[in-house]
Amino acid sequence: MIADEILDKEKVMGEDADPARKSIGARRNPESADAILDAAESLLAEAGYSGFSIEAVARRARAGKPTIYRWWPSKAALLLEVYQRQKRVDNPHTGNLEDDLVGFLESLFSHWRETSSGSVFRSLIAEAQSDEAASAALAEYATGRRAHTGQMIERAKARGEVAADVEPALVADLIASYAWTHLLTNRLAEDEATIRRAVRYVMRGIIARNR
Amino acid sequence: MIADEILDKEKVMGEDADPARKSIGARRNPESADAILDAAESLLAEAGYSGFSIEAVARRARAGKPTIYRWWPSKAALLLEVYQRQKRVDNPHTGNLEDDLVGFLESLFSHWRETSSGSVFRSLIAEAQSDEAASAALAEYATGRRAHTGQMIERAKARGEVAADVEPALVADLIASYAWTHLLTNRLAEDEATIRRAVRYVMRGIIARNR
DNA sequence: ATATAACGGAACGTTTCGTATCGATAAAGA
DNA sequence: TCTTTATCGATACGAAACGTTCCGTTATAT
Structure with a gap:
């Protein structure tokens, strides 16, 4: 099929985890997004909620604020993705x-x-x-x-x-x-x-x- | 005793609920303080934490911001006093x-x-x-x-x-x-x-x- | 090679925090 | 009655952060 190549490339490049994205051409740069999420997470680890601001995250990630707001509509959305990215604690099953x-x-x-x-x-x-x-x-x-x-x-x-x-x-x-x-x-x-x-x-x- | 009259006056005027207050002459105007606390409480009731800001409280209470900051050192302190002013739910005792x-x-x-x-x-x-x-x-x-x-x-x-x-x-x-x-x-x-x-x-x- | 799009950086307008300054007012003391 | 004192509301201020807009650059896709 003709679309295969395009789909492959999109799969490699896009990592489009958010199906609610509208514009076709819109896709994150994975490295940049990861750096932003890492920065947010480390800021929260160091200073808690007090140290968490979009500007502080941008500074630490060496990213521009518009880049953050391009992919996350609000502070809460970024916080939410940081949270969801974390590993879950799985339930043990010892039989007791x-x-x-x-x-x-x-x-x-x-x-x-x-x-x-x-x-x-x-x-x-x-x-x-x-x-x-x-x-x-x-x-x-x-x-x-x-x-x-x-x-x-x-x-x-x-x-x-x-x-x-x-x-x-x-x-x-x-x-x-x-x-x-x-x-x-x-x-x-x-x-x-x-x-x-x-x-x-x-x-x-x-x-x-x-x- | 000689001090009685002075104590009486302080009791009437002061309502000095905060013993940490330093300046001798410093005492709240009870009406003003109540208006501020009422305004804060009603704002919280109407819009929750989103609607709660010192400036909004000052507007509603027809008070100046410095007046608020004179008696409450921070937003948290005001919030705390609003909270402490509320009636407690007391524990019932039915025997069961x-x-x-x-x-x-x-x-x-x-x-x-x-x-x-x-x-x-x-x-x-x-x-x-x-x-x-x-x-x-x-x-x-x-x-x-x-x-x-x-x-x-x-x-x-x-x-x-x-x-x-x-x-x-x-x-x-x-x-x-x-x-x-x-x-x-x-x-x-x-x-x-x-x-x-x-x-x-x-x-x-x-x-x-x-x- | 060219068009597309995300990028970082800078600046902007807004809101809010907390502080400083000012004149007016009302109460206390002489 | 007059003076002093303290509180008051109003206004302005600097700092910080939010969310947006523009610009020039870089990287990707065709």
Whole structure:
């Protein structure tokens, strides 16, 4: 087919991850975009949300402000992509729900502590208070994340580890809330024992009695 | 005593709520201060954190910006006082812990929904991401609030309603986290049944078995 | 080789923060 | 009654950041 060559080139050059882009010729320079995202991420890691401004990002990335605004319509959009680019914490599956939940929270906390991810997420929450798009994106992400954790509980329920009348989504909500609040109040340094005790209260409430 | 008259006058005029004030002659005009706080609160109620700026507050309160900065050192400080001026939701005591917790969450949710309190609190959380003082104040408030809820659980424990090995502070943390997260993700409209189901999971985990 | 388009840099207008200066006003003391 | 003092609103200011527009350059695609 004739279009193949064009498609190939577009694939190589474009990395067009955003299907909402209108103009045909519009495509990012991957190097430039990466430098901008890297700069934004490192600024957030160093100074948190206070140090995050489009101009500071442009300075650090040696990019022009118009370049940033060409690809990201607002500060919130850039923040959002930095956030989405980060690696997800995946749910462990040890065969024991309590260990799964504790392991999940521990790796989430350490991920938030040891990378820029915590700062980015806190900034996104802050931005969501004054930006509608960020608020919607945050809500959507939170819903998806809860569903993911819910599946972890669903599997335990299938194993008979969890009582039949337990709603995994609600339990996942409790667990996720615990994590969020600790992030927002600078209490990520909890050790495993504390986390395990908190999880145990939830566990005792949902565990199958007839074992 | 000789000092009585002077003290009386200071009491009438000053309403010196801020002991950190340095200059002796410095005291707020209560009417002016109230107008400023009212303006800030109504702006937050109408447009949320987006509509909150010192200049907008000054315009609405028919006050000068320097007047605001004379009494509040920063945007965060004003936000904080608006927040602290709001009425607290007090913990019910029905003699049944589950009813207490559900009642507490319900009245907290409706208070956040139906007054400006929710907007103010969300704004405070946002501000805490870029202002150190707001962050410290938020952390302090959160600690105190958890302790308050913890006492509710402590009472139930004294009644024998809760297992002996339960740490009230940790359970209070779970409950408060649930509330915060729902505020931040625009999920305050939950009905009583949903809240009760969430609380029930916690309850089942902490309830005394030997009843 | 030429047209296209993204790029960095600079400048612009706007908004907001927080500060400084000014004259007016209202209350306290002599 | 007159003077002093402190607070008030108004206005202007510098600094910073947002988001936009223009320009000359560089790199890509045909």
